[in-house]
Amino acid sequence: MMLTAGASRQGEQLLARLYLALIHAPVYNKNRMVVATSITNLDLHDIARSAATYDVAGYFVIHPAEAQQALARRIMGFWQEGYGAEYNPDRKEAFAKVRLVGTLAEAIAQIQLIEGRPPLRVATDARKYPNTVSYAEMRTRIEEGEEPILLLFGTGWGLLQEDVEKADFILEPIYGPVEYNHLSVRSAAAIILDRLRGH
């Protein structure tokens, strides 16, 4: 399993290894019912490209349904082999970050196997929780380079409250100058990676 990072622009500086998980089930729907969402083409593409840009060691796409995982493999296969890989090698490089797994526990087990220790779980949510941590604080923790870190993103209407509460840290919701904060998960992931690891 290839999980090596790209050549560092910061020379020899060691950063904590960062992982990202996109959870398709269980998540909330609009009416706060627990559901599974579908894997989408652009969640794979956009977040894999952001992961490659910000030196994420692994992007876990979590869906319990084998048919959904097969769909994701088919989409990525086009860009990883044959014509697609030749036409756009950048996409191949981005998809090399992707790991398809059935559950969050499985993602954590894989990270533990690679890193020799479980990751700190860092939840992201558009809602406020009492124990949120600032981006500056989390960035410092990453730069100290101690523990692997797993950023958790929910599709649909977000992560289950119990998954957020079980996390070691919860990042602040993202705001601009107004109250509207309904970013797509693709945009939120890009912004959060930039806040934590932007140059």
Next chain:
Amino acid sequence: MMLTAGASRQGEQLLARLYLALIHAPVYNKNRMVVATSITNLDLHDIARSAATYDVAGYFVIHPAEAQQALARRIMGFWQEGYGAEYNPDRKEAFAKVRLVGTLAEAIAQIQLIEGRPPLRVATDARKYPNTVSYAEMRTRIEEGEEPILLLFGTGWGLLQEDVEKADFILEPIYGPVEYNHLSVRSAAAIILDRLRGH
């Protein structure tokens, strides 16, 4: 034409009015040929939601083909009227930012009509140009609140060199800790808005 911003989180502070243009034609393809790209569902959704989050006054989607504009109107119509609008009013609010126009000149003319002066054109590009400006510099300029600003994003393989060179400013390419910088235009727009206007 409704272009009013949402309630400001920063009270009475005046910010320069910010506009965003997504150019589908003319742009480069992979082989640096000048082409038109298709309007996509998620470019509309994701960038409109980012625009609403970061208080963008207008999101211009630029495509010279009337059939492409009709497609965009049909996609947005679902979320702006009837069931879609009722089911997800946040999406309706985001799409209220969108203006479909045929050319960049038309977008600039509309801004001039609204603001009484033409906008500063700020190009974004994954390539480096000699006269790039930093995000901190551009943020300060926005916060001084003097001139309307139009951020230019290219689809495909990016804006034409002549459009970049005609811009008043060119923002630095986006980098994380590694050399890979092949973000989607949706992710790049989200990150740039956050760098210029994040809370």
